[in-house]
Amino acid sequence: MIQRLLLCLLMLCGATACAPKFERPVLTVSSIELQSGNLFQQSFLVKFQVQNPNDRELPVQGLHTELDVGGQRIASGVSNRAFVVPPRGESEFDMTITANMAVALLQLANRRADSVDYELSGSANLDLPFLREVPFHQAGSFSLKGLH
Numbered sequence: 669m670i671q672r673l674l675l676c677l678l679m680l681c682g683a684t685a686c687a688p689k690f691e692r693p694v695l696t697v698s699s700i701e702l703q704s705g706n707l708f709q710q711s712f713l714v715k716f717q718v719q720n721p722n723d724r725e726l727p728v729q730g731l732h733t734e735l736d737v738g739g740q741r742i743a744s745g746v747s748n749r750a751f752v753v754p755p756r757g758e759s760e761f762d763m764t765i766t767a768n769m770a771v772a773l774l775q776l777a778n779r780r781a782d783s784v785d786y787e788l789s790g791s792a793n794l795d796l797p798f799l800r801e802v803p804f805h806q807a808g809s810f811s812l813k814g815l816h
Contacts, residue, residue, distance in 0.1 A: 690796075693726055693753065694719040695804040697788055698760065710769050714745065715762045718753050718792070726753040726794065731763055733790030737810075743767035750795075783809040 696717050703711040714733070720726040729750050735743035745765030753759040791803040 690799060691721045692799075693721065693792070693802055695792060695802065697806055703764065705767075705769070707770055708768060710767045712743070712765050712767060713762055714765050715760055717758055717760055719758045720753040720755065723755050725755055727796065728753065728761070729793045729795050731761065731790065731792050733763070733765060733788060735765065735767065736787045736789075738784050738786075740771060742769065742771055783811050785809045 696719075697714060698717045699715045701713045701715075703713050705711060716731070718726070718728065727750070730746070730748040732746040733744065734741055743765045745763050747763040749761075749763070751759060751761055785807065786809065787805065787807045789803070789805040791801045793801055
């Protein structure tokens, strides 16, 4: 009985030692462009850059994202368009997000600050057995100088 247990533990340790080493890919926003809109709803084309530091391709099945400005959720988007990032390479991916900038504009009108903080977060869905989702988060601030 003990021999079987030791054999199972040895096999399990050997299997984890043979598991492929995988580094998380890096997702960053490369641009945001206004596509269309009115007072209540706007559509933006957001371009992401995906860097794959691994020696195997990265099959991305889709992406979802949310944008918060000044602590309030103003935009979100989802895409199920698949693409593949080459080994030790990078790819660009774009998706449309829908926003309600009226909320953000009202918030900005009441501010006396020179900038406003934003956070873009979400995740990429992968077609890999050992990693199904890669979250991302990017934060920064927009300058409001010249808008007051």
